Amino acid sequence: MGREATAGDVRSSLAPEEAAAHLTTAVTRLSPPFPWNALPAETLLVGGVVRDALLGRLRDNPDVDLTVPHGAIRLCRQLASRWGGTVVVLDPVRDMGRLVHGPWTVDVAAWDGPTMEADLWRRDFSLNAMAYHLKQRTFRDPCGGLQDLAQRRLRCVAAANLTADPLRVLRAYRLAAELGCTIEERTRQWLQQEAAKLGTVATERVLAELERLCRAPQAHHRLLETATVLQAWLPMAQPWPGLECLGHQLAVAVGLEGESLTRHLAWARLAGVLGAQSVVERLVCSRRRQRQWQRLNHWRQVWAEATTELTEDQQLQLHLDLTKDLPALLLVLLARNQLAPEKAKLWLCRWQDPADSLCHPRCPLSGHRLQAALSLSPGPQLGELMTFLRHENAFGRLAVHDEASILDSARQWLQEAVPSQPIPGRKKHGSP
Missing domain, CATH: 3.30.460.10 (Beta Polymerase, domain 2)
Structure with missing residues (x-):
């Protein structure tokens, strides 16, 4: 390289x-x-x-x-x-x-x-x-x-060349971010004039250009301008606050590095630039990407609206939803000063440990083992039991290396639980 x-x-x-x-x-x-x-x-x-x-x-x-x-x-x-x-x-x-x-x-x-x-x-x-x-x-x-x-100056050859392919409007901001260029003032005016014509470009090309922009080292300096350009075409686009703070320095400070840093920082940036569900759908993002955006946006909003610490059930669901994307949420929260850097470092460290039972929730025993040991049949009751054990395991209330103890907890739950009823919420616990 x-x-x-x-x-x-x-x-x-x-x-x-x-x-x-x-x-x-x-x-x-x-x-x-x-x-x-x-x-x-x-x-x-x-x-x-x-x-x-x-x-x-x-x-x-x-x-x-x-x-x-x-x-x-x-x-x-x-x-x-x-x-x-x-x-x-x-x-x-x-x-x-x-x-x-x-x-x-x-x-x-x-x-x-x-x-x-x-x-x-x-x-x-x-x-x-x-x-x-x-x-x-x-x-x-x-x-x-x-x-x-x-x-280090980005200058458009001619305004007509932007009209010939309006995707070049987004490319200008991507190149400026990749090369650390300033954008010539006349070129900047032309970009603003042509922005609304992005609607004539195939959405796949627009999304690919945005993804490349968000991976650029200096992208955070161009994200607000890019969001403004998108609004000229898609007025419903509402970027998330804090985009200008999503830089490499923030990601390094929390403990990310290498390709993991690039990937999670790029995703946090892209999710924030897209900003609204209608924009995500308009750009024909894949179903996987749409679900990924929905989960990240949901927990961003939950965190912003929370007046107390997240309950255990909320914490567990957060980690189930963001098993692969927790670093992106941490970056978004840090950029808005909604999370202390020390706490973000702690949770990233835990997330990087595949054995961490909260950041990577799992039932300590397989369904087949529970069926054999407890004479259970497949069905809702088995699913609820595994959910209970996963919850207890996530918060350290099971001796994970002692199968007999786990089975004792399972038997006690079976004696007390009413089949097909949701597991009661737990008391509040320190949130990530």
Whole structure:
């Protein structure tokens, strides 16, 4: 993996010849699923690969964007026929194809215009409108992207380019978050003007762009702007308070790290940006994602409205609902100052322990073992017994390594319980 970009990675004095030399070195180190010399003579490397190579943040297997004068889909099929991979036709009218080969995704597009420069002028932002000529090993930058890159400035090439694909409105905030860029004022105005046109974009693309944004290191600085953009299209969108505090520093402070940090922080951000059930449904989130959002939002609201500590039943249900997503709730509560950092650390530590009987609730004996030991038949009574044992186990009232003691507790419950009636609520206990 390449290192993360820093503000000094691109000098303002970097000449096109120096950029070309830098790109030649970076491209030579890549090992795509086909040799570079198998491509047509006028093939250009464009977009994120060029930008990231100049920033020193190029991954080992980056997504590659290529442009050719014509025959893009045909080229994808030729490459797949010779070197393997799967071809996806992205746009037959605009002649855009994709080759997927192992960890590599290579998008190939025909020039949008009669020349290479015309094609670059139709791109979204100057940072993505730089190109590297693979055969000539030259750098092309008609839109001034190199200077914008050096100044960490995101600038739209033209307002009409946003109209051509309104998803670029969201992409602007995602790129600004990923690269640590400021957004040029004129570009910011254009983004606001075009925001309402997001309704013309496939919802799957909108959701995918939002998910990428929320994984960016500096996303919390752009979430409120993003929410405002969504409201221009979906007025019912009401972001959760505290979005601007959902940064890496908060997640590290509570004890998250690595991929777990990225995943839970991204989910907390995305849930907060979507904000309302109607928005979640409008973006056609998967049923799993909708249930995930509903549970997180439910417990966020329960916590906000609670005047006393959660009861044992509430605590247990919280952990049943958020077995995989408790860190996201902790982050949301921390961002709103509704939870002390020390308490959040404690609960994260417990959640990270798979043996913790409250954070990972379970019945200490299987249903088959209970049936055999107590001569029970499958049915509601067995289910209620297992629920009772799970509850007692969660709050440390069972000797989990003593089966005889557990069975004694089960027999006592069977003697006292009225079948098919809910288990009585327990006294209040310290809430997470």
